[in-house]
Amino acid sequence: MGDVQRINTGVEGLDDLLYGGVPELNQVVVAGGPGSGKTLLSMEILYHAAKRGIPAAFIALEEDPRTVVKNFKSAFPSFSDVDDLINNGTLVVGGEDAAMRIQSTSDSESYSFGNIVSDIETIVGTNNAKLVAIDSVSLIKLMISDNLTYRKSMLALTSNLRRLGVTGIMTAEMPSSERKDLKFSQEFFIFDGILAMYQMGEADKRTLGMEIVKMRGSNHSWSLVPYEITSGGFKVYSIQ
Amino acid sequence: MSGLNAGVAEENKVGENGRSKVVLTESDKKRLFLVAALILVLLAGVSIALGSIHKAPLAACEGIVLLQNRYTCLNNLAISTSNASVCSKLPYPYNDSCVVNVASNTRSIDTCNATRGSAFYSNCVSNISASTSDASYCGLITNSSSSSYCAYRVAQESSFDNVSYCGLMKDAYYASQCYALYYYNRATSSSNATYCTYIQNTTNATVLYALSSNGRAFNYSSFNISESLYLGIINATPRSYCYYKVAVLSKNPALCSLAGGTIGELCTYSLYTHQNTTTNYTNLNASYLCANVPASFKDYCILGVQTAKAANTNNVSVCLAIGVAQEEYSCISTLASRYNESSYCSYISNSTARSACEISATNRTA
Numbered sequence: 001m002g003d004v005q006r007i008n009t010g011v012e013g014l015d016d017l018l019y020g021g022v023p024e025l026n027q028v029v030v031a032g033g034p035g036s037g038k039t040l041l042s043m044e045i046l047y048h049a050a051k052r053g054i055p056a057a058f059i060a061l062e063e064d065p066r067t068v069v070k071n072f073k074s075a076f077p078s079f080s081d082v083d084d085l086i087n088n089g090t091l092v093v094g095g096e097d098a099a100m101r102i103q104s105t106s107d108s109e110s111y112s113f114g115n116i117v118s119d120i121e122t123i124v125g126t127n128n129a130k131l132v133a134i135d136s137v138s139l140i141k142l143m144i145s146d147n148l149t150y151r152k153s154m155l156a157l158t159s160n161l162r163r164l165g166v167t168g169i170m171t172a173e174m175p176s177s178e179r180k181d182l183k184f185s186q187e188f189f190i191f192d193g194i195l196a197m198y199q200m201g202e203a204d205k206r207t208l209g210m211e212i213v214k215m216r217g218s219n220h221s222w223s224l225v226p227y228e229i230t231s232g233g234f235k236v237y238s239i240q
Numbered sequence: 241m242s243g244l245n246a247g248v249a250e251e252n253k254v255g256e257n258g259r260s261k262v263v264l265t266e267s268d269k270k271r272l273f274l275v276a277a278l279i280l281v282l283l284a285g286v287s288i289a290l291g292s293i294h295k296a297p298l299a300a301c302e303g304i305v306l307l308q309n310r311y312t313c314l315n316n317l318a319i320s321t322s323n324a325s326v327c328s329k330l331p332y333p334y335n336d337s338c339v340v341n342v343a344s345n346t347r348s349i350d351t352c353n354a355t356r357g358s359a360f361y362s363n364c365v366s367n368i369s370a371s372t373s374d375a376s377y378c379g380l381i382t383n384s385s386s387s388s389y390c391a392y393r394v395a396q397e398s399s400f401d402n403v404s405y406c407g408l409m410k411d412a413y414y415a416s417q418c419y420a421l422y423y424y425n426r427a428t429s430s431s432n433a434t435y436c437t438y439i440q441n442t443t444n445a446t447v448l449y450a451l452s453s454n455g456r457a458f459n460y461s462s463f464n465i466s467e468s469l470y471l472g473i474i475n476a477t478p479r480s481y482c483y484y485k486v487a488v489l490s491k492n493p494a495l496c497s498l499a500g501g502t503i504g505e506l507c508t509y510s511l512y513t514h515q516n517t518t519t520n521y522t523n524l525n526a527s528y529l530c531a532n533v534p535a536s537f538k539d540y541c542i543l544g545v546q547t548a549k550a551a552n553t554n555n556v557s558v559c560l561a562i563g564v565a566q567e568e569y570s571c572i573s574t575l576a577s578r579y580n581e582s583s584y585c586s587y588i589s590n591s592t593a594r595s596a597c598e599i600s601a602t603n604r605t606a
Contacts, residue, residue: 125592151445163570165596179359183385183413189449200333200359207333209359216453222370222393223340224363226333228308235308237334239319239341 004218007131007167010048011041013236017212017221022193026216027158027168029137029188032197036208037229038171039063041197042133043072044233045169047079049131050091057129059095059120061139068135069093078232094123095135116140117160124164132161136171154190179209179224192216197227210236302329318342324351336360344368349377362386370397375405388414400425416440417450420478424451427482431490433498436482447478476503487511524549547571556584569593576601 006021015021022028030038046056060068073080085091098119124132137154144150161168170191179198188194194213199206208227212220227236301313311330315338318326322345327338336355343351344367352364362381369377370393378390388411395405395418406418420439427435440447476484480499484507487495496507526545543562550558550571559571569588576584576597585597 121592125590128592128595147445160566163566163573163596164592165599179362179386185446189446189453198359200357209333209337211363222363222367223337223344224360225337230308237311237315237337239315 006218007049007054008052009045010052011044011234011236013225013227013238014045014234016238017210017223017225017236018215019218019220022167022169023215023218024167025162025165026192026218027161027170027190028193028195028215029170029172029191030195030197031172031174031184031188032210033174033176033199036197036199037227037234038197039068039135040072040075040229041234042135042169042171043068044076044079046091046131046133047072047082047085050085053090054131055090055092055127055129056131057092057094057123057127057133059098059123059132059134060093061095061098061116061134062136065093065096075229076231076233089127092123092126092129094126095119117157120157121160121164124166130166131169132166133169134171136173138171138173151190158190179211184213198224298326298329314338315341319345322346324354327354332356333360340364340367344371347372349380352380358383358386362390366390366393369394373397375408378408384410385413387411392418395421413446416444416447420447420451424478424482424485427486428489431486431492433483433486433495436479436486436498439479439482441477441479443477448476448481451478451481476501480504483507522549522553543567543570547574550575551578554579556587560587565590566593569597573597573601 004020005024006018007024008015008021009018030042032038043058046058050056058065058068069082069086072082082091086093098116120132120134123129134157137157140153140157141150144153158168172188174196175185179196179200184194191214193215195210196213197208197210200209208229209224210227211222211224221238223238225236225238227234297317298314301310301317304310304313311334314326314329315334318324318338319341322342324339324342327335327342329335330338336357337360339351339354340360340363343349343354343364347368349365349368352361352368355361355364362383365377365380366386366389369375369390373394375391375394378387378394381387381390388409391405391408392414395402398405400418400421403419403422406415406422409415409418423435423438427433476499480501480503483495483499484503487493487499487507488511491511493508493511496504496511498504499507524545526542526549530542530545543564546558546562547570550556551574554575556572556575559568559575562568562571569590572584572587573593573596576582580601582598582601585594585601588594588597
């Protein structure tokens with residue numbers, strides 16, 4: 001396991017939790033409840049990778065890509081140079097067509113999963129991305145009512161990303177944001193890694209925590225740790 | 241007499257018992273007193289200095305203005321000194337996380353009691369249970385699901401080799417996976433399909449996927465077609481999957497009939513393509529072998545047969561005969577990787593897929 005090639009997330013404290021970063025070609029799901037920061041975290045990981053010259057692509061299926069960038073800059077003023085990375089092509093933020101087509105089609109299944117995969121491949125091909133975030137795969141579940149077809153689709157998606165030589169980060173809604181309800185439906189077994197994000201406030205105080213539940217091919221910390229979303233990015237309180 | 245002797249350095253006398261006796265003068269006593277006092281002062285100084293060395297980092301951490309850095313400093317200090325009381329200087333949830341870190345490091349279950357939040361407490365107990373392989377601690381967690389998850393982690397650490405851990409899981413979600421993994425591992429490691437009969441035979445995708453992703457016989461990169469890909473398509477049960485794996489591992493086609501259904505067909509064809517070294521790969525006929533598989537499985541079946549044929553005959557033209565671009569890429573990548581031959585990748589027209597193929601061939605060489 002020591003020879004594993006990894007992609008550093010660049011997120012403060014997260015690489016300590018991952019014992020160095022995400023193993024290359026792993027398909028990792030970032031799962032959490034609403035407001036846990038899944039989109040921002042995956043975007044921040046891509047931002048740091050792009051800063052290091054690793055071509056990265058963010059595929060926004062739920063929001064307009066411009067909104068994603070706007071929210072990212074608004075949340076993290078320190079990362080305002082994200083525009084430079086987008087302009088020089090190291091970071092691609094796409095998915096507009098896919099999102100629009102999904103939302104404008106009354107019968108969502110008519111915009112098939114094959115179209116999504118095809119759109120994703122096109123975006124990945126734009127800058128030969130090595131790190132890709134898809135936000136979110138939960139939308140795909142909504143599109144595909146049949147459970148078996150959904151699982152088949154997710155398997156095809158992750159296999160395809162591996163074949164393209166891509167390390168993937170996919171966001172997903174968890175049925176519960178409480179840790180005591182930590183149970184994953186079968187599609188989560190498809191992924192090589194699971195990063196779970198929780199809300200774990202006391203009374204009226206909202207606090208956030210995360211843990212690595214699984215990371216195939218790599219050791220990792222099992223500790224549940226608090227994290228904050230600060231103007232300078234995510235701060236994960238892991239052991240240094 | 242004493243006045244007369246004052247100032248004389250010392251005088252050896254012979255005592256009544258015959259031993260020599262040292263008699264100190266007043267000035268010697270004063271000198272000795274001064275030396276003793278000096279030593280005491282020095283000792284006190286050293287003690288104070290040591291005390292401040294211990295206290296200095298705590299004060300230094302508490303003096304840090306930036307909260308994030310202060311929290312990190314206190315957390316690190318608590319860990320380095322194995323002192324969970326330092327964690328009390330932190331607000332929730334940082335204090336709990338700090339306690340978990342100290343407890344996990346020192347493997348002290350009692351230290352977990354210093355956590356306030358139940359999530360951190362169960363994480364703390366689970367970490368120590370897993371690292372000490374002692375699932376009895378999991379009983380300290382009151383929430384049934386969290387307690388079961390704790391025992392599951394201990395079982396996972398032992399590669400599901402101890403069925404007694406499964407008995408500690410009150411939550412069926414974890415218990416069903418644990419039992420299935422235990423018997424599945426027994427079956428595949430001993431090639432004894434009898435163990436499969438203990439595994440549930442009703443459709444349970446979660447358990448099925450658990451077997452596929454955590455089981456002993458899982459082969460992640462086999463022919464570059466994830467085994468899970470099949471599982472996403474066929475309605476296998478955990479038991480039929482167990483039969484299938486044992487059949488393939490032991491090259492026993494009779495077990496394929498026990499698996500039944502589509503997975504039974506997959507089983508038979510796997511024995512032809514993946515495992516049977518005596519197969520004449522040159523004569524493998526994908527159309528014939530895949531003729532009776534369901535339509536949704538046919539593409540994958542053809543891909544599997546053609547990839548097996550190409551890989552075992554080192555013949556890239558077999559891949560190119562598949563007729564579906566993406567599946568051809570997969571087949572070619574497998575071939576390139578197996579024979580460390582990146583030149584095969586030139587047959588891939590898509591630049592991204594070609595690049596991935598070259599990386600996979602190069603990595604294999606490295």
